Amino acid sequence: MKKLLLLTFLYSFSVSAQEYVDLFRVGYGQTYNNNFEGTDSSTYVKFFDVGFTFPVVLNKNHALIIGADFSRNNLQLFPDAEYTNLYSTNLKLGLASTWSEKWSTTIVLLPKIASDYNNISDDDFYFGGFALLKLKKNQNLKYRFGVYASQEAFGLFTTPILGWYYLSPNKRFEMDMSLPISADVSYKLGVISLGIDYFGIGRSYKVHYENLPTLYADLSSLEFAGYLQFNTVEESVLLRAKLGYSSNNYEMYAEGEKIDLGVSAFSFGDDRTQLNPSLKGGVFFKLEAIYRFHVKKKSEIEEPVSN
Numbered sequence: 001m002k003k004l005l006l007l008t009f010l011y012s013f014s015v016s017a018q019e020y021v022d023l024f025r026v027g028y029g030q031t032y033n034n035n036f037e038g039t040d041s042s043t044y045v046k047f048f049d050v051g052f053t054f055p056v057v058l059n060k061n062h063a064l065i066i067g068a069d070f071s072r073n074n075l076q077l078f079p080d081a082e083y084t085n086l087y088s089t090n091l092k093l094g095l096a097s098t099w100s101e102k103w104s105t106t107i108v109l110l111p112k113i114a115s116d117y118n119n120i121s122d123d124d125f126y127f128g129g130f131a132l133l134k135l136k137k138n139q140n141l142k143y144r145f146g147v148y149a150s151q152e153a154f155g156l157f158t159t160p161i162l163g164w165y166y167l168s169p170n171k172r173f174e175m176d177m178s179l180p181i182s183a184d185v186s187y188k189l190g191v192i193s194l195g196i197d198y199f200g201i202g203r204s205y206k207v208h209y210e211n212l213p214t215l216y217a218d219l220s221s222l223e224f225a226g227y228l229q230f231n232t233v234e235e236s237v238l239l240r241a242k243l244g245y246s247s248n249n250y251e252m253y254a255e256g257e258k259i260d261l262g263v264s265a266f267s268f269g270d271d272r273t274q275l276n277p278s279l280k281g282g283v284f285f286k287l288e289a290i291y292r293f294h295v296k297k298k299s300e301i302e303e304p305v306s307n
Helices: 002-013 295-301
Strands: 020-032 046-057 062-076 083-098 103-109 112-115 128-138 141-152 155-167 173-179 182-189 192-207 215-232 237-246 249-254 261-263 266-268 282-294
Touching: 083 192, 141 192, 182 215, 215 282
Parallel strands: 112 192, 155 261
Antiparallel strands: 020 046, 020 282, 046 062, 062 083, 083 103, 083 112, 103 128, 128 141, 141 155, 155 173, 173 182, 182 192, 192 215, 215 237, 215 249, 237 282, 261 266
């Protein structure tokens, strides 16, 4: 019965047309030749990220969402400077609820520590979260409406989320959209899938220099990529190679310099003084591995067990 309860919830937890839940993801890659504007200097950005998400069943309609994400970016923040590691570790704690055949919600809190992890203090701690309302249109289409907000070193950042998930009747063409944050469109050809994706991110990291005032890096990045994906182990382990373009601009500011409000791509009340030259975008390459739990397949092969 415990297996059946888990499978029942995972089905309601996943997007309606979506018959899977991605429980684990890891990726590594780098950009090439990001030039500092107005100089002859350039850098590259190496990045590593890993994360997991798992639902803890409360009952057939509600479950806790627990998980964590970790990322590390390595780059020069100033021309000809030493390379700096910027880290971000966030916990995920939320509630996923199914209210009817058509309506469901997801609310997740995202506390995090983001800095170079030198002399970690309360100032390196930030709080954020998101809320989503999902509407099942039919067996192949579901809409999403929501909002994301986060406290950052530069102030409050927030953005609306509008999106949808679509899976074609033959289960080959797939669209997973959460704009303006992410988009993923793919077509499956047996054990291989071809796709394009987009990811827009805004983050900040405290940077501590010895005998110097504390600064922070304001990261704004837009990533566009095409990818080739190998669907292995009965499509439960996905191996993905991505090639694309990333803006990856790390603007440096003195601690305490803030904006009034950030809404999506817009900043209000921004009179900060940037301390480093802006970084130009560059080509990037990334490898990813994903563990995917297929709800429908598992529910078809699992047999009921007694307590």
